[in-house]
Amino acid sequence: MCYAIPGKVIELQGKTAIIDYYGETKKAINEFMDLQVGEYIYAQGGFVISKVPEKEALEILDLWREMFFELRKTDLRLSRLDFEDIEVEKSFSLILDKAAEGLPIKKEELLRLMQTKNRKELNLLFKVANFLRQKHLQNSCCVHGIIEFSNYCSADCTYCGIRKSNSSLKRYRMSEDEILQAVDEAVNKYGFKALVLQSGEDPAFTPEIMARIIKRIKEKYAVLIFISTGEMDSDGLQLLYTAGARGILLRFETSNPELYAKLHHGEKLADRLQVLKDAYAIGYLILTGSLIGLPGQTEDDLLNDILLAKELHAEMFTFGPVLPDGPPSEQVLKVLAVSRIADPSNAKIVVTTGFETLDQDARRLGLLAGANSVMINVTPMQYRQFYNIYPNRAHGDESIEKQIKDTLDLLYSLGRAPTDLGIS
Numbered sequence: 001m002c003y004a005i006p007g008k009v010i011e012l013q014g015k016t017a018i019i020d021y022y023g024e025t026k027k028a029i030n031e032f033m034d035l036q037v038g039e040y041i042y043a044q045g046g047f048v049i050s051k052v053p054e055k056e057a058l059e060i061l062d063l064w065r066e067m068f069f070e071l072r073k074t075d076l077r078l079s080r081l082d083f084e085d086i087e088v089e090k091s092f093s094l095i096l097d098k099a100a101e102g103l104p105i106k107k108e109e110l111l112r113l114m115q116t117k118n119r120k121e122l123n124l125l126f127k128v129a130n131f132l133r134q135k136h137l138q139n140s141c142c143v144h145g146i147i148e149f150s151n152y153c154s155a156d157c158t159y160c161g162i163r164k165s166n167s168s169l170k171r172y173r174m175s176e177d178e179i180l181q182a183v184d185e186a187v188n189k190y191g192f193k194a195l196v197l198q199s200g201e202d203p204a205f206t207p208e209i210m211a212r213i214i215k216r217i218k219e220k221y222a223v224l225i226f227i228s229t230g231e232m233d234s235d236g237l238q239l240l241y242t243a244g245a246r247g248i249l250l251r252f253e254t255s256n257p258e259l260y261a262k263l264h265h266g267e268k269l270a271d272r273l274q275v276l277k278d279a280y281a282i283g284y285l286i287l288t289g290s291l292i293g294l295p296g297q298t299e300d301d302l303l304n305d306i307l308l309a310k311e312l313h314a315e316m317f318t319f320g321p322v323l324p325d326g327p328p329s330e331q332v333l334k335v336l337a338v339s340r341i342a343d344p345s346n347a348k349i350v351v352t353t354g355f356e357t358l359d360q361d362a363r364r365l366g367l368l369a370g371a372n373s374v375m376i377n378v379t380p381m382q383y384r385q386f387y388n389i390y391p392n393r394a395h396g397d398e399s400i401e402k403q404i405k406d407t408l409d410l411l412y413s414l415g416r417a418p419t420d421l422g423i424s
């Protein structure tokens with residue numbers, strides 16, 4: 001969804017459009033169309049994705065105006081900082097004072113935050129992360145849809161339920177028309193403006209075939225496409241970019257090279273990182289992160305994960321627990337909150353389905369600890385249960401309608417607007 005509201009183009013600087021949203025300006029890249037100052041558009045992830053006729057735009061903006069400012073008020077109330085209420089060690093609160101002031105935080109200080117297990121310190125950490133999220137990015141919350149179109153996988157990641165060697169899993173592969181049909185439903189029926197196409201590393205979906213699918217999608221639908229099909233060489237990435245994909249979701253899983261090799265039968269972390277570097281060089285938006293709770297993983301490793309995601313220019317951080325066992329919820333929340341403190345003004349931080357599977361209250365807790373993004377599973381119901389990366393996935397049997405309703409109810413209760421106003 002990212003139920004984006006229309007924005008008005010107030011200036012054009014080459015490919016960059018300056019867009020007004022109720023008096024606030026954002027930038028978005030315009031690649032596809034001839035655009036004039038004064039026209040209305042939808043933008044997503046910093047890209048203009050379609051024009052909106054003026055009459056329709058004004059009607060939507062009218063409808064949203066009151067709600068938009070009402071939500072902002074609620075969010076502001078919920079993200080206020082009241083340091084006085086919480087008594088914690090001075091050395092800890094000083095770091096958070098600095099973070100709240102926007103001063104640079106050293107790595108040792110971030111590690112001190114990462115290492116705390118003290119309840120009061122954790123509460124303060126989450127509050128400051130939420131404060132920073134509000135201060136820099138206000139109340140917008142990305143709501144992307146995800147279509148899991150194949151669970152065939154030639155990789156054999158030890159922790160993953162769809163790994164090649166799991167012979168007990170029933171495999172499926174959606175046809176091109178089924179994928180298009182799922183996109184049609186997500187875009188036309190439910191209003192999604194950004195979709196992730198995810199699969200195992202399925203050799204049947206060659207870059208050429210994926211490019212054809214993406215082209216067909218882009219010809220028909222105004223939607224931002226993220227690919228999440230595993231590792232690919234630079235030529236493949238370029239082919240899919242040319243076809244119209246603009247984002248890649250690829251976790252590096254862990255920044256610790258030894259741990260990485262252990263979990264992936266000796267494969268190299270550097271190879272996976274190269275994909276992310278190539279993708280960035282081509283122009284992709286980067287969505288990346290790691291798993292929390294891997295055997296032998298330390299707090300230092302987790303902090304390095306956060307810093308690596310930032311170094312890789314992550315537009316969105318995706319950190320989630322390893323399941324079924326999982327770390328305690330606090331550990332996941334800590335990673336989300338420290339991510340926000342490490343990259344206060346840029347990052348979109350997603351509450352992952354993994355975290356939602358670990359803790360029923362994950363979305364609310366995560367959104368109040370620095371996160372500002374969620375995903376909705378729009379995979380057709382007959383396939384969803386087989387995309388079994390881990391057991392009992394949250395929303396595995398929930399209709400898209402129910403997921404959207406629950407998401408909107410929660411977002412509104414927290415004063416968040418399910419919208420993506422582009423990159424400021």
Ligand code: SAH
Pocket residue numbers: 159160161198199200201228229230231249250251253290291320321322323324354389390
């Ligand atoms: N083939 C794609 C998609 C892989 S599945 C790729 O390589 O990126 C998407 C993500 O699921 C993985 O990146 C991994 O972080 C996560 N995942 C796999 N097994 C998991 C488990 N047992 N618990 C939690 N997350 C898991």
